[in-house]
Amino acid sequence: MRNKTIWPVLGAAVLLAGACSQNQAHHDDCVHVVDESTGRTAASCLPLAPRSDRVDLAQPHFTHPGRITNPLHPTSRVTQTIYGGQESGKPFRTEVTLLPGTRTITWGDRTIHAVTSQYVAFSAGRVEEVADDWYAQADDGSVWYLGEDVFNYDHGVVADTEGTWQAGRGHAPGAMIMPAHPHKGDVYRTENLPGVVFEQVTVRAVGKTVDGPYGRIRNAITVHELHxxxxxxxxxxxxxxxxxxxxxxxxxLEAVSLAVPTDAERSPVPAGLAALGRSVRTARTDPAPATVRAVYEAWDAYRASEAVPALLARQMTRDLDTWRTAPQDRAAALRTEQNTTDLLLRHEPLRTVDRARLALWARQLEIDARARDAGSVAGDVTSLELVRQREDTPGSAALTADLKKAREAADRKDTAAAGTIARQLTQDMAALR
Known part of the structure; x- marks a missing residue:
């Protein structure tokens, strides 16, 4: 859901962007376009809204920055949101999770203890982008974006950290990401360091009703975003x-599949969902045509007995169709288990679901190590580490030690050692229960 354009701009371009930024503060004359294919700053300017339309010009004050209760950006109230869809023809899935603790941001003369949100994007089931995003709510109820640590991955390995920024560093200001009470025509900048990061948002409509994962949602807004x-x-x-x-x-398409506690239901895991999970795990261990067909049958039985969000149902059917056609397709098998684990969120605490995800990635690590796929092994270890990062307590010392060993094996591309450690990780996780 990020869609950011951020470039390592070269000397003259930086000076140009800096001059433009200074001018921008007074007249909104020009924010230069940055060419996506080359990263170079063009002479042309973005079609900016007039300064008089902007609602993000007043200096925000942060008395209780971590209490983010704005209903349209409820960062401190939603523990995890799952997004799904497709991007560039590939299945796309995102986990956005509230992390324990805060990040201290110094912006001018303000010291702000910001909430940290972990963003993890998967393309075709594999980690593609990770970011820690920092948010704070101002006293008037508006929510401000104070920066992000970004890691972009290529075949399991960090390719670059382009997109990292923080309010107060390099003259970067904080940026409003949601007004307290948005109105049609409101304009604000969700990133505002021209030449490095920049987005302008215009509210197009308020009071909309949209189809949610489990029913209609009122008072939504639509916005138009300029990059x-x-x-x-x-x-x-x-x-x-x-x-x-x-x-x-x-x-x-990137859209909400479900969120908790918004979509949580106080009920035990349905028998059909438990049966689906068992059949998926069996088929991933033994991907024979018969075991994969059994997953499809379990999915049909569960879907007939329980409401499933439309987007997640569509994704699950797509991935199962792929898997049934090619039982040895590791990516389709992984995505199917990710979907199944997501469905647990409605019935289980996030901590319990994340432990199921740890087990999922340990199994995947063993599968990819057996295939001697060093890139996927590295991505599996990253996924384990990211889920582990969400824990609010140190937890198992054995799990921590074995995760470190897995990282060391992945870094040296020792897939045989990674496979051995994967089995040990599975035992560590069984002990957690």
Whole structure:
């Protein structure tokens, strides 16, 4: 859901962007377009809204920054949101999770203890981008974006950290990401360091009703977002979820599959869902045509007995169709188990679901190590580490030690050692229960 345009701009371009930024503060004359293919700053300017339309110009004050209760960006109230869809023709899935603790941000003369949100994006089931995003709510109820640590992955390995920024560093200001009470025509900048990061948002409509994972949602808003490369896109924000959808079902799409506690239900895991989980785990261990068909049968039985969010149902059916056609397809098998684990969120605490995810990635680590796929092994270890990062207590010393060993094996591309450690990790996780 990020769609940011951030470039390592070279000397003259930086000076140009800096001069433009200084001028921007007074007149909104020009924010230069940055060409997406080259990263170079163009002479042309973005079609900015007039300064008089902006609602992010007053200096925010932060008395209780960690209490983010704005219904359209409820960062401190939603523990995890799962997004799904497709991007560039590949299945796309995102986990956005509230992390324990805070990040101290010094912005001018303000010291702000910001909430940290972990963003993990998967393309075709594999980790593609990770970011820690920092948010704070001002006293007027508006929510401010104070920066992010970004890691972009290529075949399991960090390719770059482009996109990292923090309010107060390099003259970067904090940026409003949601007004307290948005109105049609409001304009604000969710990133505002021209030449490095920049997005301008215009509210197009308020009071909308949208289809949610488990029913209709009122008082959503739609916005139009202008990026630094001149491209635009429309987004929906919905109460209880925050950023709700981007794109359309026919093209690139990123939309909420479900969120907790918004969609949580106080009921035990349904028997059909438990049976589905068992069949998926069996088939991933023994991906024969018969065991994969059994997963499809379990999915049909569960779906007939329990309401399933439309987007997640569509993704599950797509991945199962792929897996049934090619039982040895490791990516389809992984995505199917990810979908199944997501469904547990409605019935189990996040901590319990994350332990199921740890077990999922330990199994995947063993599968990829057996295939001698060093890149996937590295990505599996990263995924284990990211889930582990969400724990609010140190937990098992054995698990911590074995995760460190797994990282060392992945870094030296020792897939045989990684496979051995994967089996030990599975035992560590069984001990947690």
């Amino acid at each position: 630094m490369d001149g491209t635009t896109e429309d987004k929906v924000f919905a109460p209880g979820y925050g950023e709700f959808s981007t794109g359309s079902a026919g093209g690139d």
